[in-house]
């Protein structure tokens with residue numbers, strides 16, 4: 226496979242064309258951002274870890290019957306994915322109150338929710354990714370009614386599979402964000418990344434009673450170095466994939 230021209234450079238990844246019009250070459254960068262880019266840093270080793278973490282998560286999901294855009298990992302920071310026409314949506318699933326949800330509704334972080342919550346934000350850096358509901362998505366033509374039903378079904382299936390994966394490595398999956406797109410033949414699929422940048426992950430091995438973050442809240446809230454936390458997540462996920470005999474695409 227040949228790497229061709231750069232198509233896009235975002236806050237965390239660069240996308241390149243390849244000699245196959247259905248495949249993109251993704252390069253994970255070390256840049257960390259928070260607050261829609263208001264806070265920025267270069268963190269050595271982050272791109273490498275996120276590339277490895279999202280790859281093993283996509284492999285673990287596939288073994289649970291959840292397909293994604295992931296084709297294979299190429300190197301420490303690079304992977305191949307299926308090229309998608311992305312829905313401009315941040316698809317958020319929450320199992321426990323935290324972050325903007327806890328703030329908006331005045332509930333304590335860590336409060337268990339009686340059912341998982343599916344939320345959408347309109348992906349627009351200029352507007353600061355505002356909250357949008359199902360009617361708004363269809364009314365603005367961001368997805369059709371049928372597409373939205375499939376996106377929602379997949380988001381809940383991803384959540385169920387991820388809750389299972391993380392519970393097996395003693396991590397509480399508090400919430401996460403995914404993105405979905407459409408392949409050239411019209412199939413809706415999970416895309417982008419699933420990493421500690423895009424999930425809230427709390428360590429259940431820590432018995433101190435205080436929340437031990439293994440995710441980007443360490444950076445967002447100036448709580449400490451993200452690298453040892455991301456390394457811990459990667460080590461536990463790899464051990465799980467090995468124990469389950471999951472086929473690795475690398």
Ligand code: ADP
Pocket residue numbers: 233234235236237238239240249294306307308309310311404406416417418
């Ligand atoms: P951002 O654009 O939010 O700064 P990134 O740096 O992570 O984020 O950029 C990755 C971009 O690639 C995002 O805009 C995302 O929607 C897009 N993307 C993710 N997976 C695919 C895919 N399979 N095909 C096309 N675009 C994708």
Ligand code: TMP
Pocket residue numbers: 315317323324325326354400401402422423424425
């Ligand atoms: P929030 O509580 O700030 O709304 O975030 C919910 C989850 O979604 C959390 O795990 C972080 C993730 N997320 C992203 O990955 N990117 C984003 O732009 C936002 C707003 C949230």
